[in-house]
Structure formats: structure tokens, C-alpha cells
Amino acid sequence: MQLPGITLLVIDDDDMVRQSIAIHLEQCGFEVLQASHAREGLALVVSHSPALVLCDLYMSDMNGFELLAQIGEQASETPVVVISDDGVMSDVVEALRLGASDYLINPQADLEVLEHAVRRSLDRAHLRNENQRIRERLELANRELENHLRELRDDQTAGRQVQLNMLPATPWKSDEYLFEHRIIPSLYLSGDFVDYFRVSETQLAFYLADVSGHGASSAFVTVLLKFMTTRLLYEQRKQREQGPIAFQPSDVLGHINRSLISCNLGKHVTMLGGVIDEAQQTLTYSIGGHLPLPVLCVGGKAEYLQGKGRPVGLFAEAEYENHQIPLPPRFSLTLCSDGVLDCVEGATLKEKEDRLPILVGQAGGDMQTFMQLLGLEHAKVMPDDISVLLLSRTP
The missing domain is CATH 3.40.50.2300 (Response regulator)
Structure with missing residues (x-):
């Protein structure tokens, strides 16, 4: 019926x-x-x-x-x-x-x-x-999706602009030292971040950070990193109006570690941070679970700096060590996020890590040459965020 x-x-x-x-x-x-x-x-x-x-x-x-x-x-x-x-x-x-x-x-x-x-x-x-x-429901859903995508693109554009505004100038020269960086996000926003700045009349600081994950949530943590380091530097300067500041890389990593854990964001960071003392001609650095390690190139010979440490933002009891080396009159130091290893030839991770210092030595402290050797002279879509921080000293 x-x-x-x-x-x-x-x-x-x-x-x-x-x-x-x-x-x-x-x-x-x-x-x-x-x-x-x-x-x-x-x-x-x-x-x-x-x-x-x-x-x-x-x-x-x-x-x-x-x-x-x-x-x-x-x-x-x-x-x-x-x-x-x-x-x-x-x-x-x-x-x-x-x-x-x-x-x-x-x-x-x-x-x-x-x-x-x-x-x-x-x-x-x-x-x-x-x-x-x-069809009508699909058309309505498509219109709503287009509106959401437009809002998302607008949000990403604004977020990208904020992130770009936080990054330091590149290249940036301070006396004998030249700093340059390149960041290539796998998505519109990057979970990689670099910064360098003058701490005092005789101190320069820098770091490279790789936040876990990709996209907006990871990019948000880079904003926190900028705020944390700026705040810490401000507090140090309040305590010492003149002269060198006790801006130890291990203290910075420890401070960020505690702050990220207390924020409960579910994010962690691998970091490399260092302070150059121009008066003592030394580099003090600390490592927070980051690979590959920094590559120091002197006289055409490039090799990894030594050190290790836990990722930042995972372990409340984590402690970070300071390592100090003398700085030669001429050198370059290259810091990379692990996304760079995707651009290095090799069948295994060990082969890629062994080849990276060779490429750094061939680049001779020149950012453009290094990016060409990695095949990154032109923008391309990569599976992971890529960041490179290169500092060099030329009297």
C-alpha cells in the first residue's frame, strides 16, 4: 500500500x-x-x-x-x-x-x-x-566551506605576518659578526623559529627552535618562545644596568622548559641556543634535544659541535648543560632544523648526518651557496619545516 x-x-x-x-x-x-x-x-x-x-x-x-x-x-x-x-x-x-x-x-x-x-x-x-x-545542501555546505576557508586564509595571512614581524632582520651585521636565516614552512605557518639579538655591549645571543607538529598550533608556540626570551632578557637587564648580563643558554632552555610544561599545550621544542662573548672571544651554547647538532666551519674544515640534552617542554626535571669553546678569528656556524636532512643525499639518517658537514664546508659560510647545495634555492613544498641559521665572523 x-x-x-x-x-x-x-x-x-x-x-x-x-x-x-x-x-x-x-x-x-x-x-x-x-x-x-x-x-x-x-x-x-x-x-x-x-x-x-x-x-x-x-x-x-x-x-x-x-x-x-x-x-x-x-x-x-x-x-x-x-x-x-x-x-x-x-x-x-x-x-x-x-x-x-x-x-x-x-x-x-x-x-x-x-x-x-x-x-x-x-x-x-x-x-x-x-x-x-x-544539491541545495551541498551548495550551501560549499558556500559555508568557502567562507570558512576564506576566514582561515585570512587568519593564516595575519598569523604569517605576525610570525614574519617577529623574525629578526636578515642579513644582520653586528661588528664582526654576520647573522642570516632562512625559514621554509611546510604549511603556511612555520613551527620553526630563529632569533638573534645583542644582549649587552659585549654579548650576542641566538637560538634555533623546532616546535613539534606543524601549522597554526606549532606557530603559536613560536610566539611564546619570542615572548619568553624577550621577557627573560628584560628581567636580566633590570638587574644589571651596565656591563655583561648573565644570559646563560642553559638558563634560557630551563626557563622555556618550565613555562611550556606549565602552559600544558601538549607541545615540545627542540632547541639550540648560544651566547657569543666578544670580550672573551668565546661561544657558550646549550642543546635541548636538537638534531642535527651545530656545524662549526674553520678554514674549510667543518665538524659538529658536541653536546646533548632533553627536548624542551617534556620533562619537568630536565637540566641543560652549557658548553664553551674559543672562537677563532674566522669561522662560520650553521644551525639547521631536522627538516634540512630531507634535502641531503643518503639512504640512512647516519649517511645524511655524515654528509651535512661536507655541504657546510663547501658553502664556506655563504647562505646562498648552502641553500643551492641543498636544492632549496627556489621555493618548493617540503614534508617538514626547514630552517637554517648561519652566523659567521669576518674581521
């Missing part, structure tokens, strides 16, 4: 045919309206919105083709089954062209065929209407 509440309309000026059709369709479970004239049927289409219309092709007050056209104008979604005593092919073609869903000849002769045609037309109309609703 058809679900109740489905109303059909039969329009036919032959009372016997119309009533025969109506009685059978009512027995099939439909609610059936009847109209003996085309204009009466049109009025019922407007007032009752039947789910389907059956109409005779030839009636006294209106041509069936004209009736089809008017139903199409007033209720375009309503399927119309045309019934006729004749099977003239030209009539069939014209009726279908005007939107009829089916064409039946002598329907009262086989009412089961009539019922089947009605149910088939209703199913097609239901499917068409459902597809239309799905």
Missing part, C-alpha cells in the same frame, strides 16, 4: 473513465481528487498541490498540450501522466517534450499498468526532488 497522505488529481471530461481510474487509485491507498474540466483541474493543482496529475490529452475546454504547459508553469515539480485513447506518435513526443512523465493509452483497459505508471512517476519525482535537496 502507498503511504497515506499522497494526493493524486485525475482530470478527464469522460465521467466513466475518470471515476474508474479514481476508484482504482483509491483502492491502492491514494487520496484522489477529480476534475471534469481542464480549468477546474488547474485550480485544484494550485489549491491542493497534488503529488501527481493524470490528465486526458483531449478535453472540451482546453487542449491537453496547453494544460501540460500551464501545469509546468504553475507546478513545475509535479509529475503529469497523460492518458489518451489514441497512440499517435507525434502526440506522445509532444507530450513528453512538454514535461509529461509518462503516456498511457486506454488506461482503464489495464488498471494495473496505470497503477505501475503512477508509482514509477512518483518514485522518479521523489528521487528528483531528493537529488535537488541534496
Whole structure:
């Protein structure tokens, strides 16, 4: 049985045919309206919105083709089954062209065929209407998605600008020391960050950080890093108005470690940080779980600095060591995030790490040459954030 509440309309000026059709369709479970004239049927289409219309092709007050056209104008979604005593092919073609869903000849002769045609037309109309609703929902979802994507792009653009504004100038020269950096994000925002700045008249500080993960959440932590180091430097300067500041790399890593854990962001950082003492001609550095290690190049010979330490922001009990080396009159120091190793030839991580100092030595302290050797002279999509911090001393 058809679900109740489905109303059909039969329009036919032959009372016997119309009533025969109506009685059978009512027995099939439909609610059936009847109209003996085309204009009466049109009025019922407007007032009752039947789910389907059956109409005779030839009636006294209106041509069936004209009736089809008017139903199409007033209720375009309503399927119309045309019934006729004749099977003239030209009539069939014209009726279908005007939107009829089916064409039946002598329907009262086989009412089961009539019922089947009605149910088939209703199913097609239901499917068409459902597809239309799905298209409308998809169009709405697409519009909402486009709006969200536009907002996301705007947010990312703003975030990217904030991140760029936090980065130091490159290149930056301070007396004999030249600092340069390159950051290539795997996404629009980077989880890698570098900074370098003058601590006092005789001290220069720098660090490279690689935040776990990618995208906006990792980029947010780089903002925190900038704030933490700036705040720590401010506090140190308040305590010492003149002269060198006790800005030890291990203290910086320890301070950031405690702060990240207390923030409970679920993020950790691998870091390399150092302070150059121009008066003593020394470099003091500390390592927070970062690989690859810094590469020192002197006289064309490049080798890793030694040291180790736990990642920053994971272990509350973590302690960080300071390592100190004398600085030669001429040298370069290259710090890289682990994303750089994706650009180095080698079948294993060990082979890549062994080759990195060779590339640093070939670059000879020149950032552009080093990026060319890595194949990064042109922007490209990489699987991980890439950052390089290169400092050199040329008296």
C-alpha cells in the first residue's frame, strides 16, 4: 500500500473513465481528487498541490498540450501522466517534450499498468526532488566551506605576518659578526623559529627552535618562545644596568622548559641556543634535544659541535648543560632544523648526518651557496619545516 497522505488529481471530461481510474487509485491507498474540466483541474493543482496529475490529452475546454504547459508553469515539480485513447506518435513526443512523465493509452483497459505508471512517476519525482535537496545542501555546505576557508586564509595571512614581524632582520651585521636565516614552512605557518639579538655591549645571543607538529598550533608556540626570551632578557637587564648580563643558554632552555610544561599545550621544542662573548672571544651554547647538532666551519674544515640534552617542554626535571669553546678569528656556524636532512643525499639518517658537514664546508659560510647545495634555492613544498641559521665572523 502507498503511504497515506499522497494526493493524486485525475482530470478527464469522460465521467466513466475518470471515476474508474479514481476508484482504482483509491483502492491502492491514494487520496484522489477529480476534475471534469481542464480549468477546474488547474485550480485544484494550485489549491491542493497534488503529488501527481493524470490528465486526458483531449478535453472540451482546453487542449491537453496547453494544460501540460500551464501545469509546468504553475507546478513545475509535479509529475503529469497523460492518458489518451489514441497512440499517435507525434502526440506522445509532444507530450513528453512538454514535461509529461509518462503516456498511457486506454488506461482503464489495464488498471494495473496505470497503477505501475503512477508509482514509477512518483518514485522518479521523489528521487528528483531528493537529488535537488541534496544539491541545495551541498551548495550551501560549499558556500559555508568557502567562507570558512576564506576566514582561515585570512587568519593564516595575519598569523604569517605576525610570525614574519617577529623574525629578526636578515642579513644582520653586528661588528664582526654576520647573522642570516632562512625559514621554509611546510604549511603556511612555520613551527620553526630563529632569533638573534645583542644582549649587552659585549654579548650576542641566538637560538634555533623546532616546535613539534606543524601549522597554526606549532606557530603559536613560536610566539611564546619570542615572548619568553624577550621577557627573560628584560628581567636580566633590570638587574644589571651596565656591563655583561648573565644570559646563560642553559638558563634560557630551563626557563622555556618550565613555562611550556606549565602552559600544558601538549607541545615540545627542540632547541639550540648560544651566547657569543666578544670580550672573551668565546661561544657558550646549550642543546635541548636538537638534531642535527651545530656545524662549526674553520678554514674549510667543518665538524659538529658536541653536546646533548632533553627536548624542551617534556620533562619537568630536565637540566641543560652549557658548553664553551674559543672562537677563532674566522669561522662560520650553521644551525639547521631536522627538516634540512630531507634535502641531503643518503639512504640512512647516519649517511645524511655524515654528509651535512661536507655541504657546510663547501658553502664556506655563504647562505646562498648552502641553500643551492641543498636544492632549496627556489621555493618548493617540503614534508617538514626547514630552517637554517648561519652566523659567521669576518674581521
